[in-house]
Amino acid sequence: MSSPSRYLVSAPGKVILFGEHAVVYGKTAIAGSLDGLRTYVFFEKRDDGFLELNLPKLGLQHPLLWPISALPYSKVTTVSKENNSLQESTINEELLKSLKEIVLDGNAGNKNNQEINELQQVAASVFLYLYASLEDKQTSWCGTTVHIASNLPVGAGLGSSAAYSVCLATGLLLVLGHITIPNYGEKVGGFNISDSSSPMNLINRWAFQAEKIIHGTPSGIDNAVATYGGAVSFSKGVMENVIEFQSLRFLLTNTKVPRNTRTLVANVRKLHDKCPHIVVPILEAIEGISSKFKEIINSGDSQKELNQNIEELIDFNHYLLNSLRVGHPSIDKVREIAAQYSLHSKLTGAGGGGCVLTLLRDDVPNDDIMKIMLNLTSIGFECFETKVGGHGISILDASTISKQEFLSSENIQQFSGWKHFN
Numbered sequence: 284m285s286s287p288s289r290y291l292v293s294a295p296g297k298v299i300l301f302g303e304h305a306v307v308y309g310k311t312a313i314a315g316s317l318d319g320l321r322t323y324v325f326f327e328k329r330d331d332g333f334l335e336l337n338l339p340k341l342g343l344q345h346p347l348l349w350p351i352s353a354l355p356y357s358k359v360t361t362v363s364k365e366n367n368s369l370q371e372s373t374i375n376e377e378l379l380k381s382l383k384e385i386v387l388d389g390n391a392g393n394k395n396n397q398e399i400n401e402l403q404q405v406a407a408s409v410f411l412y413l414y415a416s417l418e419d420k421q422t423s424w425c426g427t428t429v430h431i432a433s434n435l436p437v438g439a440g441l442g443s444s445a446a447y448s449v450c451l452a453t454g455l456l457l458v459l460g461h462i463t464i465p466n467y468g469e470k471v472g473g474f475n476i477s478d479s480s481s482p483m484n485l486i487n488r489w490a491f492q493a494e495k496i497i498h499g500t501p502s503g504i505d506n507a508v509a510t511y512g513g514a515v516s517f518s519k520g521v522m523e524n525v526i527e528f529q530s531l532r533f534l535l536t537n538t539k540v541p542r543n544t545r546t547l548v549a550n551v552r553k554l555h556d557k558c559p560h561i562v563v564p565i566l567e568a569i570e571g572i573s574s575k576f577k578e579i580i581n582s583g584d585s586q587k588e589l590n591q592n593i594e595e596l597i598d599f600n601h602y603l604l605n606s607l608r609v610g611h612p613s614i615d616k617v618r619e620i621a622a623q624y625s626l627h628s629k630l631t632g633a634g635g636g637g638c639v640l641t642l643l644r645d646d647v648p649n650d651d652i653m654k655i656m657l658n659l660t661s662i663g664f665e666c667f668e669t670k671v672g673g674h675g676i677s678i679l680d681a682s683t684i685s686k687q688e689f690l691s692s693e694n695i696q697q698f699s700g701w702k703h704f705n
């Protein structure tokens with residue numbers, strides 16, 4: 284059977300309930316996938332030896348285009364090609380530097396002299412880095428065109444970079460012949476993050492490399508949740524199910540204050556290195572919150588007690604994150620409005636603006652939720668109610684779907700034939 288001429292891949296965003304930033308230092312965090320907020324990437328076969336990348340969500344109106352022959356293959360070493368271990372692999376900085384230059388200068392398709400900013404340059408370099416590292420002479424594809432659609436806000440704390448990274452890793456591993464679409468019902472990966480031979484583990488490892496290029500020193504939690512889905516606790520690359528977390532309801536509020544995860548993580552690192560005797564205990568206290576959550580979520584307490592305890596943990600985590608200086612007045616504003624209805628909130632993701640997570644207790648009347656949402660949207664924020672859990676990576680043989688159908692679709696999830704790895 285011939286291999287597909289088009290693939291569609293999708294990966295979810297994530298929400299961190301407890302433990303962001305501390306997880307970068309090996310502490311435990313609790314997170315879940317956001318099934319309704321996903322990134323979709325369409326890969327189409329080309330025969331002309333070119334790579335085309337479209338980044339409309341980053342504000343690039345025209346495609347970026349490179350001849351595959353322009354890739355600096357002499358710089359692709361075993362460091363970039365062999366990616367055997369999740370935590371130990373490093374980025375081949377020399378290759379990355381050349382690719383960043385190619386994005387800026389050698390962009391043959393940049394006919395309109397598009398200005399490329401740093402964020403766009405990084406996103407494009409990630410694509411070329413994965414392509415150059417994974418290229419396999421076995422592939423029947425002589426080039427590819429890549430289109431992206433996403434209902435995830437970019438740079439808002441919901442793991443848009445991880446969803447992008449996981450989609451690129453999955454698509455390029457398919458296109459370049461390293462993995463195949465799972466057969467219906469076939470168990471190919473499951474949840475076992477430590478099974479290094481599974482396709483999911485391979486995808487997760489390459490997505491982690493991509494996250495390193497975007498973030499600097501990611502913990503790996505975002506790409507793991509985007510790959511495997513579900514509701515989990517995560518520490519040092521090891522993931523465990525926390526299924527009960529899926530029963531909780533949340534309000535997510537996007538303050539729309541732009542921020543960059545790389546900068547926020549680097550700022551916490553500076554604070555940590557300057558005042559370790561203060562910051563280390565704060566990180567340990569945050570780990571205590573995640574541990575307490577795992578204890579109470581399984582305790583059999585009444586719903587009322589459980590909610591009260593979780594709200595207490597939300598407040599603790601909020602104040603501790605503020606003391607790491609990753610808060611923002613817009614986040615405090617959301618907290619203040621939610622508190623008028625006795626609801627508790629904290630930042631989620633890297634902070635500094637972006638999204639705020641509010642626990643919606645079962646006893647809160649729908650009317651109140653509507654009022655809070657109205658209040659928040661009236662001052663320019665965007666709200667959505669959510670639960671966590673659901674599929675990680677999904678893949679579709681898109682040979683019969685045209686680029687136009689993909690780009691104009693209101694609901695890409697509704698195309699039939701999606702296959703899930705877990």
Ligand SMILES: Nc1ncnc2c1ncn2[C@@H]1O[C@H](COP(=O)(O)OP(=O)(O)OP(=O)(O)O)[C@@H](O)[C@H]1O
Pocket residue numbers: 322338340341402403405406431432433436437438439440441442443444445447497498505542543544545631632633634
């Ligand atoms: N749809 C997309 N198209 C292209 N690049 C994207 C897309 N989504 C995310 N990115 C890449 O991810 C970067 C934003 O990642 P960043 O880590 O700062 O925010 P986030 O992942 O949304 O939040 P957090 O890491 O706190 O969960 C963008 O600058 C871009 O490089």
Ligand SMILES: C[C@@](O)(CCO)CC(=O)[O-]
Pocket residue numbers: 299302303304305306307440442498500501502503504505544548632633
């Ligand atoms: C801030 C952080 O903890 C979460 C970003 O979603 C960074 C990371 O874990 O890589």
Ligand SMILES: [Mg+2]
Pocket residue numbers: 442443444445498505544
């Ligand atoms: Mg990110």
